[in-house]
Amino acid sequence: MLIIGIAGGTGCGKTTVVNQIIEELPDKEVSVISQDSYYNDLSHLSFEERGKINFDHPKAIDFKLLGEHLTQLRAGKSIQQPVYSFASHNRTGQTVHTPPSKVMIVEGILILTHPEIREMFDIKIFVHADSDERLIRRLKRDINERGRDIDEVLYRYQTTLKPMHDQFIEPTKEHADIIIPNNKYNTVAVDIVRTIIIEKLL
Numbered sequence: 607m608l609i610i611g612i613a614g615g616t617g618c619g620k621t622t623v624v625n626q627i628i629e630e631l632p633d634k635e636v637s638v639i640s641q642d643s644y645y646n647d648l649s650h651l652s653f654e655e656r657g658k659i660n661f662d663h664p665k666a667i668d669f670k671l672l673g674e675h676l677t678q679l680r681a682g683k684s685i686q687q688p689v690y691s692f693a694s695h696n697r698t699g700q701t702v703h704t705p706p707s708k709v710m711i712v713e714g715i716l717i718l719t720h721p722e723i724r725e726m727f728d729i730k731i732f733v734h735a736d737s738d739e740r741l742i743r744r745l746k747r748d749i750n751e752r753g754r755d756i757d758e759v760l761y762r763y764q765t766t767l768k769p770m771h772d773q774f775i776e777p778t779k780e781h782a783d784i785i786i787p788n789n790k791y792n793t794v795a796v797d798i799v800r801t802i803i804i805e806k807l808l
């Protein structure tokens with residue numbers, strides 16, 4: 607099994623890059639795990655209380671469960687990946703059956719911050735886009751797809767997102783084996799990563 611970790615600040619294009627990489631690959635051979643699925647279970651809090659959580663701090667992530675799941679996958683066992691709702695700031699209670707595959711891609715803003723999780727990756731990738739570009743993309747995406755308004759996105763950006771990015775996420779770039787510049791769509795980098803994966807699948 608080859609486990610690839612793909613990190614980078616919000617809006618840098620991690621999900622887009624992953625989708626481009628796997629587009630032409632056989633479904634059964636490559637699976638994706640999103641760090642978003644591993645936000646802590648916040649069922650004990652009200653919606654208002656959940657909305658005040660700092661979702662850009664490493665403590666917001668259930669790294670224990672993520673580590674257990676990666677260990678199980680490496681041992682050839684399937685996992686039940688939680689489904690996360692950005693609308694309710696919580697897990698939905700549903701899960702996605704995720705079997706082990708030859709290549710597992712794990713993507714998320716904070717996945718390279720945790721030493722034991724980092725150790726589990728055979729290849730570590732950091733996707734870079736400038737912060738103004740990321741904010742513009744985040745605004746458009748969160749308003750169109752995640753049920754947010756401009757005030758919510760900007761408030762979160764100023765209070766938690768930017769400080770946490772500077773403190774925790776940007777420094778993990780130094781752990782990366784590959785840095786993908788993604789201010790513009792980067793098909794060359796996507797092709798290179800896909801080629802590495804295809805070699806593993808042969």
Ligand SMILES: Nc1ncnc2c1ncn2[C@@H]1O[C@H](COP(=O)(O)OP(=O)(O)O)[C@@H](O)[C@H]1O
Binds near residue numbers: 620788
């Ligand atoms: N290279 C790019 N150029 C322009 N827009 C992009 C690019 N990559 C991603 N996007 C757009 O930016 C938004 C955020 O991308 P996404 O892949 O969700 O980022 P992330 O998973 O890193 O938060 C999406 O609407 C996506 O379509």
Ligand SMILES: Nc1ccn([C@@H]2O[C@H](COP(=O)(O)O)[C@@H](O)[C@H]2O)c(=O)n1
Binds near residue numbers: 615616617661694
């Ligand atoms: N309930 C939540 C949980 C997380 N976020 C934000 O999501 C970002 C990470 O996801 P990306 O797809 O953008 O990498 C992170 O910056 C959190 O602020 C949220 O808004 N609400």
